[in-house]
Amino acid sequence: MNVPVALVPLDGLDPRLLHPVAANVLEVFGLVAQVAEPAESPASAFDPLRGQYRAAEVLAFLKPLYPEARRVVGVTAADLFEPGLNFVFGLAERPGRAAVVSAHRLVTPEGRLFLLRLMKETNHELGHTFGLGHCPDPTCVMHFSNSVAEVDEKGRFFCARCRAELERALERL
Numbered sequence: 001m002n003v004p005v006a007l008v009p010l011d012g013l014d015p016r017l018l019h020p021v022a023a024n025v026l027e028v029f030g031l032v033a034q035v036a037e038p039a040e041s042p043a044s045a046f047d048p049l050r051g052q053y054r055a056a057e058v059l060a061f062l063k064p065l066y067p068e069a070r071r072v073v074g075v076t077a078a079d080l081f082e083p084g085l086n087f088v089f090g091l092a093e094r095p096g097r098a099a100v101v102s103a104h105r106l107v108t109p110e111g112r113l114f115l116l117r118l119m120k121e122t123n124h125e126l127g128h129t130f131g132l133g134h135c136p137d138p139t140c141v142m143h144f145s146n147s148v149a150e151v152d153e154k155g156r157f158f159c160a161r162c163r164a165e166l167e168r169a170l171e172r173l
Helices: 015-029 055-062 111-129 148-153 160-171
Strands: 005-010 033-035 052-054 071-076 090-092 098-102
Touching: 005 015, 015 033, 015 071, 015 111, 052 055, 055 071, 055 090, 055 098, 071 111, 090 111, 098 111, 111 148
Parallel strands: 005 033, 005 071, 071 098
Antiparallel strands: 090 098
């Protein structure tokens, strides 16, 4: 898969959901994204007491996949957590090439809203791979979201400051 961004559907996520996400990556980052073959998160990442997957272990699993891609983003149907947190919407290397996004808490019967949430969180985690941190602007996609309501409040795009930082990082690709 010789493309800048590989989108990997994980844990039963319908790969068709990632085609609009790939179009979003092209629009927002100017990078071609391709949907990869579905995969399963490592069984060792699952915490049976919590019924969730450790995001860092899923991220470590993704990191060596598709080495020819500049970025690899796993999008999982599973619920993710990190120690000390009830859940995470995603996790990324900052900076780095790998990220994981959980669709689990983003699901809603409103299909368009679900896809918009998935795009926002993918953009957020991809932003981290380019070195961006969290942004204080509540409309910026890099704003930290602690709830689905906060995901809905932020935009899909970067504020001017974060966009400038992203542009500098994209020039180094």
